[in-house]
Amino acid sequence: LAKTTQPISMDSYEGQEVNITCSHNNIATNDYITWYQQFPSQGPRFIIQGYKTKVTNEVASLFIPADRKSSTLSLPRVSLSDTAVYYCLVGGVETSYNTDKLIFGTGTRLQVFP
Amino acid sequence: NAGVTQTPKFRILKIGQSMTLQCTQDMNHNYMYWYRQDPGMGLKLIYYSVGAGITDKGEVPNGYNVSRSTTEDFPLRLELAAPSQTSVYFCASSYRRATEAFFGQGTRLTVV
Numbered sequence: 001l002a003k004t005t006q007p008i009s010m011d012s013y014e015g016q017e018v019n020i021t022c023s024h025n026n027i028a029t030n031d032y033i034t035w036y037q038q039f040p041s042q043g044p045r046f047i048i049q050g051y052k053t054k055v056t057n058e059v060a061s062l063f064i065p066a067d068r069k070s071s072t073l074s075l076p077r078v079s080l081s082d083t084a085v086y087y088c089l090v091g092g093v094e095t096s097y098n099t100d101k102l103i104f105g106t107g108t109r110l111q112v113f114p
Numbered sequence: 115n116a117g118v119t120q121t122p123k124f125r126i127l128k129i130g131q132s133m134t135l136q137c138t139q140d141m142n143h144n145y146m147y148w149y150r151q152d153p154g155m156g157l158k159l160i161y162y163s164v165g166a167g168i169t170d171k172g173e174v175p176n177g178y179n180v181s182r183s184t185t186e187d188f189p190l191r192l193e194l195a196a197p198s199q200t201s202v203y204f205c206a207s208s209y210r211r212a213t214e215a216f217f218g219q220g221t222r223l224t225v226v
Contacts, residue, residue, distance in 0.1 A: 043204045043217025091212040104157040
């Protein structure tokens with residue numbers, strides 16, 4: 001499993017763009033990068049997934065450089081409701097050697113202020 | 115659409131008691147997972163299953179057991195509750211490995 005490293009916490013203000021970077025130096029060829037969001041007292045919720053370059057949906061964008069050793073989750077114009085913990089996961093969809101485990105790291109605690 | 119349903123939502127156990135946390139999903143997902151989350155911490159994988167009849171240990175399996183007799187259900191059993199098992203337990207499911215996982219609302223367990 002590719003190990004991931006994220007900042008423990010980040011602060012922002014409403015209306016700002018927030019970029020959370022995840023480092024995954026030993027990512028494998030078949031690994032995808034997935035981000036989840038977790039609000040207090042709730043289970044994590046899938047935000048976005050990508051393999052390379054850029055992926056965008058209605059919630060966020062995911063930027064992945066060519067070497068894929070890191071990725072950046074971008075939240076445009078955050079609001080108070082974006083205060084949550086964000087987890088970066090790396091894993092393969094289907095390979096012969098990858099484990100089936102879905103392992104979460106410690107995540108990044110984002111606090112948005114008014 | 116129910117998704118992943120966990121019962122009960124809250125439970126208080128005495129030391130040494132046993133209980134089963136129920137988890138069921140209606141999405142015909144092959145993969146199911148059990149996590150625990152201690153206050154202010156990340157999720158730790160307890161057990162997981164890649165299909166009916168197949169289960170395997172996660173990061174913190176000691177003190178727990180699971181079974182997967184059907185695709186829909188993945189119960190987690192605590193045999194001899196200990197205070198260290200006080201936590202919030204989440205069940206999740208996904209169609210395939212590394213695809214979007216859906217989580218239940220959690221079971222808050224206190225062992226006294």
